[in-house]
Amino acid sequence: MSPDSDSDTGSETDRAVDRPPSVDKLARSIADVGLPHPLLVDAARSAIADGDPDDARRRAVELSRQMLTPVINATGTLLHTNLGRAPLAWSQAATYSNLELDLTTGERGSRMATAPTLIARACGAEAAIVVNNCAAAVMLVLAGLAEGRGVVVSRSELVEIGGGFRVPEVMERSGARLIEVGTTNRTRLADFERAIAEHGDDAGVVLQVHQSNYKIIGFTEAPRTAELATIDRPLVADIGSGLLDSRCGWLKSGPPGWLAEEPAARQTLEAGADLVTFSGDKLFGGPQAGIIAGRADLIATISRHPLARALRPGSLVLGALQDTALAYLNGDGDTIPFWRMAALSVDELRTRAVSLGTGEVVDTDSTPGGGTLPEVAIPSAGVAVTGDHRERLRQRARPIIARVTDGRTIVDLRTVEPGDDHEVAAALSSL
Ligand SMILES: *Cc1c(COP(=O)(O)O)cnc(C)c1O
Secondary structure, eight states, rough: TTTOOOOSSSSSGGEEEEEOOHHHHHHTGGGGGGGOOOOOOHHHHHHHHTTTTGHHHHHHHHHHHTOOOEEEOOEEEEOOGGTSSSSSOOOOOOOOOTTTTOOOOOOOOOOOHHHHHHEEEEHTTEEEESSSSSHHHHHHHHHHHHHSSEEEEEEGGOOOSSTBHHHHOOOOOOOOHHESSSSSSSSOOHHHHHHHHGGGGGGEEEEEEEEEEEOOOSSOBBBOOHHTTSSSSSSEEEEESSSOOTTTOOOOOOOOOOGOOOOOOOHHHTTTEEEEEESSSEEEEEEESSEEEEEEHHHHHHHHHHHHTTOOOOOOHHHHHHHHHHHHHHGGEEEESSHHTTTTOOHHHHHHHHHHSSSSSEEEEEEEEEOOOOTTTEEEEEEEEEEHHHHHHHHHSEEEEEETTTEEEEEGGGGGGGGHHHHHHHHTTTT
């Protein structure tokens, strides 16, 4: 018998009043929290170990709050990294698929023949492949095209994007060597040409990295994609954000003003980049993925690298990407939740804010987020309530994530699904 088992042996007096309760019994007593028994046991055991068995329920509830769960994003940040970037619906039955079967020939097919091909079509690339995220995409491109050789990159683009994506470190891991040119604020085409002349065949690739999340202002200079394309080496542009086409043909209202500065995959390829890399869950509005699109011969070379196998996505991601790509090809931005939210007019949002019937209706600014477009503000509307109520709102069964400005809790309706408005209203009026 273990000391804390619930045996009948021993007299009542053996059971000292302050003897720890049975872990198992305590775990059973909090079963209504709804966690699997082993996790209830963890909560019970840790509470008992800390001499506070009454705290077991609170610990179990806290544990259950750590599960991945839907939240209402009222922050106005469209691609909120903490909230999973682009919102996306995806469900599928428990079924097999033709993931790697060519239904025409009955032969083995390629998982890259579906979604990646559609994405290539949508951005005017010859071919594309998909990996797990953009960091992986950059690493695979460099490994595939420049392993053991040099990659020429401007000193102003040796950036850290967040979540630990640091260009120099990714390069090192890819097996390519960094050839830095220019200065922090100014780099010219001639700097690249000099490096190529100096390193010869050892300089395998020219890399251009979008400074997604910061800006250098003042005395600056950087060669345009079209200039870098004149260099006799493959030009890889890591645009990161995943804007597919600057004309935004999928939006009835045309390209929004706040996108003006953002490089797009189609236009970057047209300007002469041989490959572009971008995230699936930023402005592309799909699942987490990294897309490599451009010249078919380079895509084929990259696909043969052993890392391509290690970084390949599964059918859930490829299915979600396929749906997103089809929406672009159909010119139907409304079926991509990110674009539907991004395109909402301030008038619509103000009307919804008034309908909430609680708090003070305010004009506010949304942001794209996701480490894209620093300083960009998208006019929006919502409601404000005096005081900081973020914690209360977070504690709801379906947490509502809001922001606080000048001592007021702001609910920005741009990132709230209209179907959730009533829930937001109920939460605010209960404060
Ligand atoms: C966001 C970003 C990345 C990293 O993308 P993940 O999909 O998060 O790995 C890489 N490069 C640029 C330029 C980015 O903006």
